Amino acid sequence: MSEHEVxxxxxxxxPGGEALGSGAAKAGLEVVVVDxxxxxxxxxxxxxxxxxxxxxGADAVAEVRRAAEVAGxxxxxxxxxxxxxxxxxxxxxxxxxxxxxxxxxxxxxTVHHGIARxxxxxxxxxxEPDGTVHTYTTRRGAVINTGTRPAVPPVDGLADTPYWTxxxxxxxxxxxxxxxxxxxxxxxxxxxxxxxxxxxRVTVVQxxxxxxxxxxxxxxxxxxxxFAQEGIRVLTDVELQSxxxxxxxxxxxxxxGETLTADKVLVAAGRTPNLDDLGLETVGLDPSARTVSxxxxxxxxxxxxxxxDVTGKxxxxxxxxxxxxxxxxxxxxxxxxxxTYHALPHVTFTDPEVGGVGxxxxxxxxAGLTVRVGSTQLESSSRGFTHGSGGxxxxxxxxxxxxGVLVGATAMGPAGxxxxxxxxxxxxxxxxxxxxxxxxxxYPTFHRAIESxxxxxx
Amino acid sequence: xxxxxxxxxxEHAARKLAEAGLQVVGVExxxxxxxxxxxxxxxxxxxxxxxHAHQGWPRAAARIREANHxxxxxxxxxxxxxxxxxxxxxxxxxxxxxxxxxxxxTYDARLGVVLDTGTAPAVPPIDGLAGTPYWTxxxxxxxxEAPxxxxxxxxxxxxxxxxxxxxxxxxxxxxxxxxxxxxxxxxxEAAEVVEAALxxxxxxxxxxxxxxxxxxxxxxxLTLDDGTVTAAHLLIATGxxxxxxxxxxxxxxExxxxxxxxxxxxxxxDITGHxxxxxxxxxxxxxxxxxxxxxxxxxxxYRAVSRVTFTDPEVGSVGxxxKAAREAxxxxxxxxxxxxxxxxxxxxxxxxxxxxxxxxxxGVLVGGTVVSPYGGEVVGLLSAAVHAExxxxxxxxxxxxYPTFHRAIAAxxxxLAG
Numbered sequence: 001m002s003e004h005e006v007x008x009x010x011x012x013x014x015p016g017g018e019a020l021g022s023g024a025a026k027a028g029l030e031v032v033v034v035d036x037x038x039x040x041x042x043x044x045x046x047x048x049x050x051x052x053x054x055x056x057g058a059d060a061v062a063e064v065r066r067a068a069e070v071a072g073x074x075x076x077x078x079x080x081x082x083x084x085x086x087x088x089x090x091x092x093x094x095x096x097x098x099x100x101x102x103x104x105x106x107x108x109x110t111v112h113h114g115i116a117r118x119x120x121x122x123x124x125x126x127x128e129p130d131g132t133v134h135t136y137t138t139r140r141g142a143v144i145n146t147g148t149r150p151a152v153p154p155v156d157g158l159a160d161t162p163y164w165t166x167x168x169x170x171x172x173x174x175x176x177x178x179x180x181x182x183x184x185x186x187x188x189x190x191x192x193x194x195x196x197x198x199x200x201r202v203t204v205v206q207x208x209x210x211x212x213x214x215x216x217x218x219x220x221x222x223x224x225x226x227f228a229q230e231g232i233r234v235l236t237d238v239e240l241q242s243x244x245x246x247x248x249x250x251x252x253x254x255x256x257g258e259t260l261t262a263d264k265v266l267v268a269a270g271r272t273p274n275l276d277d278l279g280l281e282t283v284g285l286d287p288s289a290r291t292v293s294x295x296x297x298x299x300x301x302x303x304x305x306x307x308x309d310v311t312g313k314x315x316x317x318x319x320x321x322x323x324x325x326x327x328x329x330x331x332x333x334x335x336x337x338x339x340t341y342h343a344l345p346h347v348t349f350t351d352p353e354v355g356g357v358g359x360x361x362x363x364x365x366x367a368g369l370t371v372r373v374g375s376t377q378l379e380s381s382s383r384g385f386t387h388g389s390g391g392x393x394x395x396x397x398x399x400x401x402x403x404g405v406l407v408g409a410t411a412m413g414p415a416g417x418x419x420x421x422x423x424x425x426x427x428x429x430x431x432x433x434x435x436x437x438x439x440x441x442x443y444p445t446f447h448r449a450i451e452s453x454x455x456x457x458x
Numbered sequence: 459x460x461x462x463x464x465x466x467x468x469e470h471a472a473r474k475l476a477e478a479g480l481q482v483v484g485v486e487x488x489x490x491x492x493x494x495x496x497x498x499x500x501x502x503x504x505x506x507x508x509x510h511a512h513q514g515w516p517r518a519a520a521r522i523r524e525a526n527h528x529x530x531x532x533x534x535x536x537x538x539x540x541x542x543x544x545x546x547x548x549x550x551x552x553x554x555x556x557x558x559x560x561x562x563x564t565y566d567a568r569l570g571v572v573l574d575t576g577t578a579p580a581v582p583p584i585d586g587l588a589g590t591p592y593w594t595x596x597x598x599x600x601x602x603e604a605p606x607x608x609x610x611x612x613x614x615x616x617x618x619x620x621x622x623x624x625x626x627x628x629x630x631x632x633x634x635x636x637x638x639x640x641x642x643x644x645x646x647e648a649a650e651v652v653e654a655a656l657x658x659x660x661x662x663x664x665x666x667x668x669x670x671x672x673x674x675x676x677x678x679x680l681t682l683d684d685g686t687v688t689a690a691h692l693l694i695a696t697g698x699x700x701x702x703x704x705x706x707x708x709x710x711x712e713x714x715x716x717x718x719x720x721x722x723x724x725x726x727x728d729i730t731g732h733x734x735x736x737x738x739x740x741x742x743x744x745x746x747x748x749x750x751x752x753x754x755x756x757x758x759x760y761r762a763v764s765r766v767t768f769t770d771p772e773v774g775s776v777g778x779x780x781k782a783a784r785e786a787x788x789x790x791x792x793x794x795x796x797x798x799x800x801x802x803x804x805x806x807x808x809x810x811x812x813x814x815x816x817x818x819x820x821g822v823l824v825g826g827t828v829v830s831p832y833g834g835e836v837v838g839l840l841s842a843a844v845h846a847e848x849x850x851x852x853x854x855x856x857x858x859x860y861p862t863f864h865r866a867i868a869a870x871x872x873x874l875a876g
Binding site: 043048049052053056063067068070071072073091316317318319321322337340341343344345346347355382383385386387388414415417418419420421422424425426428429431435436438439440441442443444445446447448450 | 494499500503504507508509510514516517518521525735736737738740741756759760762763764765766774801802805806831832834835836837838839841842843845846848851852853855856857858859860861862863864865867
């Protein structure tokens with residue numbers, strides 16, 4: 001056991017932790033970065049990056065299949081090996097983090113693969129795989145960026161089956177014949193559509209009343225319709241009650257009495273925060289809590305900051321990166337703007353993409369606002385019409401009528417996540433709706449439909 | 459009211475004025491709806507979309523025919539007449555304040571005249587060109603097969619869109635541009651990406667070339683400074699000229715912020731010189747209608763005119779280019795981000811660039827360009843920022859969703875420097 005004094009220990013090197021550790025080291029601080037698994041975190045190895053490569057492949061398959069309706073006969077023989085190779089070689093270099101570790105070390109940080117636990121205010125113990133323990137006392141403090149792991153619902157028998165999570169799904173080299181996806185959130189929906197387009201018979205089991213529940217119900221309905229047309233079976237308002245695996249097949253019992261069988265099961269039923277083995281109790285925090293409370297500077301206590309999924313502000317890489325920049329400024333006493341979340345965007349990379357920012361209509365009503373909403377169908381716009389097959393979607397805007405500004409919006413369609421950029425800036429900068437209405441919207445773009453949605457506000 | 463020319467702006471003005479209870483005559487010498495639905499935006503985007511899916515000019519041609527009902531305008535004229543507009547077909551001309559003559563009949567407008575006569579393809583004075591069966595945007599939209607080989611003269615938005623679409627749909631394409639680069643009004647960084655994209659689909663792009671003469675003998679032969687180019691067909695896309703009849707010594711009709719052009723005269727659309735785009739024409743028509751109906755502004759403001767070239771990748775831009783901003787005396791700061799280095803660009807193996815142009819004294823963006831897949835959608839964010847003069851500091855404090863293409867804007871904002 002060795003003791004060292006350093007400026008800062010970063011526990012968990014997902015996107016935010018890695019950026020903060022690197023930034024602090026470059027600013028001249030003595031920094032230690034610890035990760036249990038891969039430096040870079042879930043996003044580059046098991047999340048955003050490999051799944052978007054899967055989506056890219058699936059979108060290409062879908063576009064070729066639409067060709068007959070807009071261009072002429074075309075055929076495609078989808079090959080998962082192409083996607084698997086891109087993920088393995090280009091995205092994750094065989095799930096090896098050497099490049100990321102070297103980048104951090106070049107910035108001047110000390111990097112450990114191991115388990116870090118808080119040991120009182122400003123103290124962190126790091127246990128390496130070979131049992132070596134380092135104790136760090138910090139001059140500035142510690143940053144928690146431990147992220148989340150796939151949550152596994154307490155379903156009878158499930159834990160004993162070889163179910164998959166997102167971590168397994170991105171490492172597949174071949175696909176099953178049939179798949180049940182447990183969970184209809186963004187990850188479940190993206191994966192369901194990808195695998196279906198590559199020829200897997202997919203069933204989505206969602207315990208709530210609709211898919212992608214964080215989004216407007218209109219978007220969820222349109223996505224469910226799209227899934228139905230593509231041959232994905234969507235079961236909503238059902239509970240998975242039992243799971244068993246025998247002879248190469250899963251058997252799933254539902255509360256409706258129905259039994260599903262499938263070659264594989266993908267669990268995408270939310271995330272569990274990695275807060276349970278972190279020594280939070282040594283600094284007076286609750287290790288069984290779902291989130292770490294932070295203020296607008298991401299301070300979680302004395303000499304303690306927390307960023308990323310564990311803060312509960314949105315489990316997105318862009319939130320973690322955003323928080324990381326603010327926490328770093330606080331650690332370096334640089335001031336600037338503190339964190340706000342009124343214009344938080346999120347994109348589900350299904351086809352059509354579903355982009356949302358700020359509040360849904362229901363959230364705005366629940367917040368007691370005087371709400372006006374406007375919406376339009378993308379296919380009734382000029383560009384939606386010329387796009388033809390695959391051009392459906394919608395725009396919905398939610399206005400605080402008292403202030404005359406948008407507080408939320410949804411853009412669903414081809415490039416819905418890009419159309420969203422316009423709405424995100426409008427919500428973020430609180431641009432008056434009157435100002436937005438008097439804009440010139442380029443013709444014939446998809447985002448010109450925003451003008452129709454604004455005109456529909458009532 | 460008399461509305462002379464029923465393109466998108468004139469059509470909008472005529473309908474709104476009639477719905478407001480005015481007695482409106484709409485004059486059109488060709489198709490009600492104008493260039494955009496019949497020979498412009500809509501058919502060209504149908505070609506672009508079909509090209510994007512890698513095959514089939516015939517299928518695109520069928521969809522174009524279906525979209526514009528075989529070049530008949532009932533879909534446009536019908537709603538206008540239902541709104542109470544009397545459509546007069548023929549060549550209209552101003553014969554005094556508030557007076558328009560159409561084929562011998564004179565219409566006296568109590569309120570005035572809205573001019574929306576638009577533009578026609580400009581045909582350059584090249585030896586031998588007149589009299590050959592060259593195409594303009596008009597003829598190309600009526601083709602039912604991909605031309606075997608095609609020379610496109612002019613590397614502006616129309617030339618680039620159609621050159622790429624034709625190449626993808628199976629044509630051997632040569633693109634000739636007089637200037638030293640294509641897409642002259644856009645940022646040079648954008649032109650560079652599009653030129654590379656055109657070359658990748660096999661378009662032979664030649665810039666800085668002069669065409670000395672054109673010959674046609676079953677196929678076209680163009681004589682250049684340094685040799686000849688031959689092709690089965692020739693598409694002229696060298697710009698547009700105003701449909702102003704006797705007024706053609708001017709390059710545009712001067713309008714004020716209410717679109718007034720003179721006594722009892724309003725003008726909208728391409729002829730006003732504020733950007734030959736459907737969205738500008740409709741915007742101006744809305745302004746003119748408000749003025750005519752005695753409503754309040756806001757009046758016309760062109761700081762945030764956006765435009766999209768629908769190549770792949772798309773070029774979306776808004777406001778001033780760096781050069782235009784410098785010429786306007788703005789203390790300029792620019793920022794760049796390369797799409798291939800942004801996460802999503804890398805995932806999708808996409809080419810492109812984001813460029814933002816700021817007024818460093820005021821701390822706001824005055825222009826921006828996005829070249830990327832869906833660049834025309836990504837630029838929406840920048841359009842809102844330029845239009846609403848959102849401080850750059852506020853934009854930098856935004857959450858930009860990962861991994862979208864528009865997140866590259868955050869990197870470009872971070873790169874802003876004087």
